Amino acid sequence: MPTKPPPPRRAGRPRKTADDTHGAALSRERILEAALALIDRQGPQAFNIRELAQVLKVFPSAIYWHVPSRNELISGAVALAMNGVADDWVTGRWQDRLAALLRRYREVLRRHPRLAPLVASELIYNATFDATMLDHLVQLLEDAGFEGDGLVDAYNVVFAAMCGFATMELSTAPTEGAEAWENACRAQIARVDAVRQPALARHLGAMQNRAFVLRWSSGDGQPLDSGFEAWIDVIVRGVESRARALRRAASG
Structure with a gap:
């Protein structure tokens, strides 16, 4: 006897499963909390929907149901932090x-x-x-x-x-070549000329790594x-x- 085909899926909200929710109901607040945690860890430039979906154990479409765009995810994460x-x-x-x-x-x-x-x-x-x-x-x-x-x-x-x-x-500081970048900053400070930049040279010992532009630590x-x-x-x-x-x- 032929197997009866499954009924066609209707458009609308994605069905939740145990894996989809990872033990908790998916909500806008939970999505934004996870987005903020990802941004805190890797920065906004590397933030993407696919990785957020993996963290939440959902399909990306489930995220878009609650938050319709990447821009809104980021602005919502900023608002949550503030x-x-x-x-x-x-x-x-x-x-x-x-x-x-x-x-x-x-x-x-x-x-x-x-x-x-x-x-x-x-x-x-x-x-x-x-x-x-x-x-x-x-x-x-x-x-x-x-x-x-x-x-x-x-x-x-x-x-x-x-x-x-x-x-x-x-x-x-830049994440790529961080050591070389720090060495370049230190070398630039060391090249300050006491004859050509006397005021800066007089205070350089107190200012280095404690003043804007003259530092290599965040x-x-x-x-x-x-x-x-x-x-x-x-x-x-x-x-x-x-x-x-x-x-x-x-x-x-």
């Missing part, structure tokens, strides 16, 4: 709140240093930005006395500063803590000075 920056927000003077925001942002990137290039140079995070964090930033700038175009300018200054130090600090392993605190002081004082100048101009 989640909590605005939690338990400090109260009090706007200067203290601004300093706290700068420190928290850096703390997040230090936990996920491979995300630093994304937040520094790509707009991909804009698709899933943290509205609560941005609201806190705008509120503290209002409290500082900014409004209108002046507030927009101050917002851009603070946000660029917030990303700038941490992403530069966490810049990574801030992931050798953080620039004192420089970061000095930078916070400069940013806060600069915003204060800018707010005062705008108020004087408006009243005049």
Whole structure:
């Protein structure tokens, strides 16, 4: 007796199996957690859907059901990492709140240093930005006395500063030929000429491997803590000075 053919599969959500879910239901949150772990391990450039599917023990199509594109996977992973920056927000003077925001942002990137290039140079995070964090930033700038175009300018200054130090600090050395690259950095520093570059030469001993451009170690392993605190002081004082100048101009 001929075997009855199986009924045709209907289009729709992929069927789950024990192997598909690896003991847990597949969800957008679980996918993004796995994506973030992969990016933390190998960086965003090497991140791909096929490897993520292998980690989750699913077919790639099952991932696309929850997260429709690679860009959304990466932006969602960044948003997941940034989640909590605005939690338990400090109260009090706007200067203290601004300093706290700068420190928290850096703390997040230090936990996920491979995300630093994304937040520094790509707009991909804009698709899933943290509205609560941005609201806190705008509120503290209002409290500082900014409004209108002046507030927009101050917002851009603070946000660029917030990303700038941490992403530069966490810049990574090349993985290919790392030893040769470090030797080249050291040799370049050693070639500083005390006659032609006297100011740099006078301070080179204190600056090497502790100052931007003059280092071969990433801030992931050798953080620039004192420089970061000095930078916070400069940013806060600069915003204060800018707010005062705008108020004087408006009243005049």
